[in-house]
Amino acid sequence: MTASPPRPPGPRSRSPLGQAAALRADPIGYMRHLRTAYGDVFTMRIGPREVLMLCDPQAAREVLVEKAASFRKGRGIQKMRDFLGSGLLTAEGQEWRTHRRLMQPAFHRAALTGMAADIMEATRPMLGRLEAAAHSGQPVELAGEMLRVTLRAITAVLFGTGLSDEELEAVERQLPPLLERTTQRVRAIVDVPAHWPTPANRRAQVSGAALDAVVARIIAQRRTAPEPGTDLLGMLLAARDEDGRGGLTDREIRDEVMTLFLAGHETTATLLTFLFLEFARHPDIQARAREEVRTVLGTRDPDAADARGLPYLNACIQEALRLYPPAWIVPRQATEAVTVSGYLLPAGANVSINIFLMQRSPLAWPQPESFDPQRWLSGTRPPDAFMPFGAGARMCIGNHLAQLEATLISAALLRDLNFDVPGSGPTGLSPSVTLKAGGPVMAQVSRMGG
Template sequence: MRPTPPARPPGPRTRSPLGQASALRADPLGYMRHLRTAYGDVLTLRIGPRDVLMVCDPAAAREVLVEKASSFRKGRGIQKMQDFLGSGLLTAEGQEWRTHRRLMQPAFHRSALSGMASSIVEATQPTIGRLHQSADRGQPVEVGGEMLRVTLRAIAAVLFGTGLSDAELAVVERELPPLLDRTTQRVRAFIDVPTEWPTPANRRAQASGAALDRIVARIIAQRRAAPEPGHDLLGLLLSARDEDGQGGLNDREIRDEVMTLFLAGHETTATLLTFLLLEFARHPDVQERARAEVRAVLGGRDPDAADAPALPYLNACIQEALRLYPPAWIVPRQATEPVTVAGYSLPAGASVSVNIFLMQRSPLAWRRPDNFDPERWLNGTRTPDAFMPFGAGARMCIGNHLALLEATLMSALLLRDLSFDVPDGGPTGLSPSVTLKADGPVIAHVTRVD
């Protein structure tokens, strides 16, 4: 007779109707670290009326995300994003997700993305110019804000090419943050206000969404009427067809994917670059070595996609920043049928959170796990099974190659001519929300490098 798997992994007990929600609110990462130390890499915590299986173990994470992925859907928090983002790859499920993924995948192959490198470089130039001015004036720079602006411009250029006017780009810069803020509030809320209720936050988000919809609809209609040659993502999405030449995405589906790409290709890359520059400032020797590599490869020219393989140390720095500060720091899933994970039985409807942050800082998998050490990616001491900054399996982030291309090109441009210093060491805490951020502004002094 086969033994029955234990029903509940270890975890803290509580009589509070909120479970561990209050402790998680007060210090989410600190409390999760405490739980992992006390109960191991697979544990149960209670949030309100629900038990949540927290997974920090690489093998169990692969069970959820790869081996038994068909037994899970995306978590409740991600489902809440549909109200404002629509049904893009981030939120879609089932056959809809499979169809969209199949149609969109060719647009995100490295070969397709390499043609967009010049758009990324061009979108970065205004930021380089502003930073030069700040350096000449001795003005400090708020790194996070600058990175948000440059990554928004880059994703707009990659999506639309030259189809977005300066006035429309200004609208996107103004209207996207309120929409993302309300989406974040909904994901984090224990008890959420329905989006149909006319609250100030809902009205503001709906107005922002409508303004963005008008821009996207105009560009889609223009492209449908007069297709343009080129390699931007919108053109590739409009021309996407099944293998038999049939199908394709309708205008609403393309709108939803564009909104998803604005979210996934904007804030996450900005967060990565902010932490990368912060670590460069904290480790001047690492910054100088990366700069020397960039200058040796580029000379005085701008980078392109073909340069990325020739920048192994810079790429190691990017990988290490992703390990320490994964923007998508937790991956929520909900079981759609009874399933076992790490030997434990889960019923249909069970909530699972794969904790990428703790897995990538596990002392069982990484030497000196909390240290910024790019060398680990060059000397064979990395642990690839415990590194999933873009998720894993069929639902791995479709934009992973785009994010790495943006990070490589932008950081090469920034390092080539500029040096970054954070005199006070910058914020030491982390703020985990939908994405992982620093818990305060990163204020840098920027100087020109001859």
């Protein structure tokens, strides 16, 4: 008699919802509990779906690198197609490979150098608001400020000066509710098709149509221009195969632009929010980072070269990425029978790599819950236990752009301003499509002398 293959450990439930209620009440806390009880590889059931949860670096590497061909993006990401279309985040197979090859040169470090000035220009309105808050003594809500500045930054990087003030305001107004609707659909246990005429779907369709109109106008304008432009959109328009043929259609460029809005906006904003929350909780770390910024920059604006010349600030950013990875969980679905961590999974099995728990593992990181930038200056770190941008061929193409944005914006803020969050801010976390603080982050801003 052939023995049955081993099943991964995990809680059992007779409820038709499985562990959905516990996950909704406290996702991070409940998953911590399951890892303590069952180890770094366990299963849980969410409604009718069983999910294999991986908090182990080697198991994550199996899925994302060694056996990546046996997996596709998970169910939640598939549902993002309604908004994002078939961009790099949602595309599969040959379509994804073609787009990745065409787009890769636009995200090389050399190509990003020219984007630093656009990012800094987008930061100036926020600097003005924070200076005014420092003068008036009024607190500011950091998450909202970071969302505004990163949206302005990615819009500037994408379109340069190609947007009118009215179009920029339309992007700032229409993108957040569309992202919120996408989040609701990703989290829903029961799918409500995007084409059903519910009030939420109708609002999302209006926002989507408004954004599409802005992007379509810019693409059409660039198609007829003598040169496509030197911003990111121009690079996408000019992208060609090695033999000079091919290129992306208007629809494909639209999908990639929408994907970049998401990837270069909310994720970087949450990183910056947590970074400055930790600066407020550790005034000595904030002061050391500020001293480095002032020493390197003097009175000038940071540029792309400075993004590599501020080692302590970059260590702070890496530590914030470790503790608070914006893409905190990475879903995958098996396309064929495959073995992961010794367990045989059938085609269609759902797998999630829990980046948050993996990057806080006491097996990989000394004092894993502590914000300690110094650990990044020692020259050693655990292999594979840090992957905030994923791993393998589908690692986030915008990882260097996101880190450039975070470094330039944080350097500009730190040089002349100090941030204090009375009461240390919210202690809880809100894990949705991206990881956010569990409540408003109200900061008191003050002007630094010198």
